[in-house]
Amino acid sequence: MTDVPAPPTPVTALLRAPRHRVSPRARLMWQVAALVEGAVAIGVLLLVDLAVDQVDLPWWGVVAAVAAVLAWVAVVPQWRYAVHRWEVTETAVHTQSGWWAQEQRIAPxxxxxxxxxxxxxxxxxxxxxxxxxxxxxxxxALEIDGLDRARAQDLVAELTLKADAVEGDAT
Structure with a gap:
């Protein structure tokens, strides 16, 4: 009796999440950035309310806006951190990013x-x-956001050397 070869594995089964996470400090950075953006949005909303006579924002509208910003600040950075990953192999750069819409990219x-x-x-x-x-x-372009500064410098050097050593014209 001869061994029957296994059916070919679909390409999607070969894809896995990249190995490395971004820095844990990225969560706090994303929270601060979201908080600043939210504060600016609420500030603009309040300025419009004060400046335009026809706009009469109810108190509960301001509370709802603040609650939405705080929920955004609490949830989205945690979600992004759980998703964002990266890896460099001998042949490619692999990234995974997003929070609502997630994306995996591989560049030789x-x-x-x-x-x-x-x-x-x-x-x-x-x-x-x-x-x-x-x-x-x-x-x-592929982006790896939230890397430790020293790790980012090392990664740039590593990718530069690896890309230079590979045959091809980068087109």
Whole structure:
């Protein structure tokens, strides 16, 4: 009796979540950013209420807006942290991001055109950075947001060396 080969595994079964999480400090950074954005939105709402005579915002409208912002600040950063992951293999960069709509992207090292590191104002306070990997893809660059600053620097160096060592023209 001969062994029957197993049926080919579908490509979707081979995909798994990337191994590495972003920095735990990313949650706090995302919370602070959401809180600032929410405060600005509520401030604009209150200014419009005061400046325009026809707008008469009830007190419960302000309470509902504040409650919505606080719920957003409490839930979304935790959810993002649970989803956001990244990994660099010998052949590709793999990212997973999103919170409501989630996305997994894999870019072969041979397709990398540039690797950038950026630190926004809020990220700098938390010692975090974003690494952006630009490829020839129409889907745009891959971003790894919320990395520890030192890890981001090391990742940029690692990806630069690996992409340079791979044959291909990055197009």
């Amino acid at each position: 090292l041979s397709r990398i055109q540039t690797v950038d590191r950026a630190e926004g104002a809020v990220a700098r306070v938390f010692g975090l950075a974003t690494v952006t990997v630009t490829t020839a893809s129409a889907a745009g």
